[in-house]
Amino acid sequence: MTVTHSGQRRTPKAAKTSSVFKKVVMAVSGIILVLYLVAHMVGNLKLFAGAETFNGYSEWIRRIGEPAVPGQTVLWIIRLVLLVAVAAHIWAAISLWRQAKRARPQQYVARKQVAQSYASRTMRWGGVILGLFIVYHILDLTLGVANPAGHDATPYDRAIAGFSNPFVTLVYVVALLALGFHLRHGVWSATQTLGQSNKTRERTVNAFATVFAVVLTAGFLIPPLSVLVGIIE
Amino acid sequence: MNLKLRVWRQRSAAEKGKMVTYQVADVSPDMSFLEMLDVLNEQLILDGEDPVSFDHDCREGICGSCGVMINGRAHGNGLFDSHPQTATCQLHMRSFKDGDTIDVEPWRATAFPLIKDLAVDRSALDRIIQAGGYISAPTGTAPEAHSILVAKKDSDAAFDAATCIGCGACVAACPNASSMLFTSSKVVHLGLMPQGQPERDDRVVNMIHQQDLEGFGGCTNIGECSASCPKGISMENISRLNHDLLGALRAGARPKS
Numbered sequence A: 001m002t003v004t005h006s007g008q009r010r011t012p013k014a015a016k017t018s019s020v021f022k023k024v025v026m027a028v029s030g031i032i033l034v035l036y037l038v039a040h041m042v043g044n045l046k047l048f049a050g051a052e053t054f055n056g057y058s059e060w061i062r063r064i065g066e067p068a069v070p071g072q073t074v075l076w077i078i079r080l081v082l083l084v085a086v087a088a089h090i091w092a093a094i095s096l097w098r099q100a101k102r103a104r105p106q107q108y109v110a111r112k113q114v115a116q117s118y119a120s121r122t123m124r125w126g127g128v129i130l131g132l133f134i135v136y137h138i139l140d141l142t143l144g145v146a147n148p149a150g151h152d153a154t155p156y157d158r159a160i161a162g163f164s165n166p167f168v169t170l171v172y173v174v175a176l177l178a179l180g181f182h183l184r185h186g187v188w189s190a191t192q193t194l195g196q197s198n199k200t201r202e203r204t205v206n207a208f209a210t211v212f213a214v215v216l217t218a219g220f221l222i223p224p225l226s227v228l229v230g231i232i233e
Numbered sequence B: 001m002n003l004k005l006r007v008w009r010q011r012s013a014a015e016k017g018k019m020v021t022y023q024v025a026d027v028s029p030d031m032s033f034l035e036m037l038d039v040l041n042e043q044l045i046l047d048g049e050d051p052v053s054f055d056h057d058c059r060e061g062i063c064g065s066c067g068v069m070i071n072g073r074a075h076g077n078g079l080f081d082s083h084p085q086t087a088t089c090q091l092h093m094r095s096f097k098d099g100d101t102i103d104v105e106p107w108r109a110t111a112f113p114l115i116k117d118l119a120v121d122r123s124a125l126d127r128i129i130q131a132g133g134y135i136s137a138p139t140g141t142a143p144e145a146h147s148i149l150v151a152k153k154d155s156d157a158a159f160d161a162a163t164c165i166g167c168g169a170c171v172a173a174c175p176n177a178s179s180m181l182f183t184s185s186k187v188v189h190l191g192l193m194p195q196g197q198p199e200r201d202d203r204v205v206n207m208i209h210q211q212d213l214e215g216f217g218g219c220t221n222i223g224e225c226s227a228s229c230p231k232g233i234s235m236e237n238i239s240r241l242n243h244d245l246l247g248a249l250r251a252g253a254r255p256k257s
Helices: A019-049 A051-063 A073-103 A123-142 A155-163 A166-193 A202-229 B033-046 B123-130 B152-162 B169-173 B180-191 B200-213 B224-228 B236-250
Strands: B003-009 B018-024 B101-105 B114-116
Touching: A019 A051, A019 A073, A019 A166, A019 A202, A019 B200, A019 B236, A051 A155, A073 A123, A123 A155, A123 A166, A155 A166, A155 A202, A166 A202, A166 B236, B003 B033, B018 B033, B123 B180, B123 B200, B152 B180, B169 B180, B169 B224, B180 B200, B180 B224, B180 B236, B200 B236
Parallel strands: B003 B101
Antiparallel strands: B003 B018
């Protein structure tokens, strides 16, 4: 008979935060970011309305709330909320990633997945790609330092100058496809995590997640691709 | 049938293990997977070798003792379209073809320390139950069964959750080695019943706390668990657990350490 040795048992370390709570942090911060993305995507489509409208829209974002509050106040509140949401999202992800790594140090020799989708499998590395992309994206179009038109150009000119370069557009396309997959699983997973799914809703939630991911990704892809092929000049 | 088996052999948790190849001849298609392993073990004993250790008990698919990874799938579930999801003991050799190579591995998770070969220690699941998977009821004369009414919808869902046999396939199949499907089925099957209400908040908080302490991973809602579960436990239980946990935390329930 084989007896389990006491050494095989782990001494439980105090778990400060439950894994489910971390998932809730992930879901809530994810929803904040998704809501922002919807507004961002709609704003991007104003590129089709021409330079004046687009630059005017960009200017308006900086003046929201004036004269009640000084210029850029609302903008900075939005930026702060996004920064906190991104930080919380990354913290929860890293913490759960490490927990999962610790939970199975030895891998299977033979492994076959049947249920998991491409989207769910690429959540973590897809998230890393998105994090790196966001840094590049801010340097490119917000700060303008990584943009061919430079910091002093108007937002419209920066967008045109950047997306006229096929390599820049390719980076955006890859990142946006990663975003689409991230959203496909993220929307479904957040619904589960917040306890809002059940057997009857499951199909609807999954269908909505797919449609939402496709629409948002397409909405983001249209302006850069239109610039590249010359529909927007 | 003649089969080539590649079985994980490991004498103890302290020693290194490896896949060892065995030939098993004259396997009847009517044998269960465990009976096929019995044939291999008889052959090994006759050859003076150490037989392969594996857990089993009822061999009727209801006790949850058996369970190995078969060709990279927990209990082999998901490999055969024609075959319903079962425990390893109810998987029959007719599902395989003559000349097949079959990989057999133990459940792999930090929370399931290996005992020997294919046998792992799953008492972590028992400790999760101990942390809250019970109700407190006065003993003595049993009350009239019809004095507490349960909605049909709730009793059905509770029963579906209660079919969990605690085999650990969900943990084995989960890319995060999470036991969420197991824990959620226990939380839900009591949480849907009137008898489970007094301890509902403490139950979910304490069981999740214990699950984390045991070293299981977190749930990322991938669904490998449900696809590997011999009882087909639904992912909706995980959603219900999350809902219960959020409610319990709001109500101020905290894990007792």
